[in-house]
Amino acid sequence: VPVPRSELRGALRRELEHRIRNGRCVYCRAPAAPDEPLTREHVIPRARGGRRKDLRIIVPACARCNQTRGCQEIVLFLLARPRRLTAFLDYLATLPPEVVREVDLRVFAELYAALGLLAECAARGREWRSHLEQLCTGRRLHRRRYAARRLLLALDARLERVRGREHAGPGCLLPGEAEARRIRGMERSCGELRASLIGVLSLMWEVPAERVAREIARETAAWEQDPGAEECPAEVVSLDGWKRRGRRRPQGDRRRGRSPRGRGRAA
Numbered sequence: 001v002p003v004p005r006s007e008l009r010g011a012l013r014r015e016l017e018h019r020i021r022n023g024r025c026v027y028c029r030a031p032a033a034p035d036e037p038l039t040r041e042h043v044i045p046r047a048r049g050g051r052r053k054d055l056r057i058i059v060p061a062c063a064r065c066n067q068t069r070g071c072q073e074i075v076l077f078l079l080a081r082p083r084r085l086t087a088f089l090d091y092l093a094t095l096p097p098e099v100v101r102e103v104d105l106r107v108f109a110e111l112y113a114a115l116g117l118l119a120e121c122a123a124r125g126r127e128w129r130s131h132l133e134q135l136c137t138g139r140r141l142h143r144r145r146y147a148a149r150r151l152l153l154a155l156d157a158r159l160e161r162v163r164g165r166e167h168a169g170p171g172c173l174l175p176g177e178a179e180a181r182r183i184r185g186m187e188r189s190c191g192e193l194r195a196s197l198i199g200v201l202s203l204m205w206e207v208p209a210e211r212v213a214r215e216i217a218r219e220t221a222a223w224e225q226d227p228g229a230e231e232c233p234a235e236v237v238s239l240d241g242w243k244r245r246g247r248r249r250p251q252g253d254r255r256r257g258r259s260p261r262g263r264g265r266a267a
């Protein structure tokens with residue numbers, strides 16, 4: 001029996017309210033205090049196309065982190081202190097599955113892009129920060145963000161068909177050798193962080209984690225055959241919303257603007 005969307009949205013609202021009063025900051029893990037609840041942090045800021053009341057892009061953050069970030073690109077804010085990325089992934093991993101399913105796909109895409117950059121930088125050892133700067137200059141960062149969105153959108157459309165048919169949830173993904181690298185001072189390797197994101201995605205799509213990993217590999221391999229695939233339309237650089245991405249709008253995208261993955265979801 002499909003669960004009405006209003007009910008799912010209600011679950012997200014309740015969870016957010018609970019975390020704002022009793023949870024921890026999504027970036028620095030500072031706890032909410034009885035006299036000082038956390039703030040509503042927009043992962044996609046209004047200045048970059050997010051909407052103020054859109055619960056699907058809101059996470060709990062302490063006033064300090066919220067203010068420090070301002071409307072900086074989330075990827076850059078996370079990578080400035082990579083522990084923020086770990087904290088963010090832990091936040092998502094502790095959300096109930098029905099709430100994870102309500103989170104905007106763009107939020108996952110930003111994390112995916114950040115993890116990709118982190119993995120590349122980890123290979124540079126001590127010089128990872130200067131390498132990160134190079135990787136993010138000009139339109140490079142936006143190309144990656146766009147590629148991450150496209151990837152997740154493609155998977156979203158494909159996995160919609162198999163949703164709930166296989167055993168869903170995080171599996172035991174074994175990181176490859178390259179993924180065992182870590183940034184100095186980080187407690188977890190890039191592969192472990194990636195496995196954590198894939199686990200969350202598997203809950204969202206209601207498929208096994210191994211399936212998500214396989215589909216990602218398949219999709220990225222297909223792009224490597226297509227030289228134009230990672231090209232970034234100018235719109236995505238100037239404005240951050242789905243709706244302004246211009247050409248190649250996939251089917252169902254318009255509806256997705258309001259309800260990211262909500263076609264007749266089974267209870």
Ligand SMILES: [Zn+2]
Pocket residue numbers: 025026027028029030061062063064065066
């Ligand atoms: Zn904080």
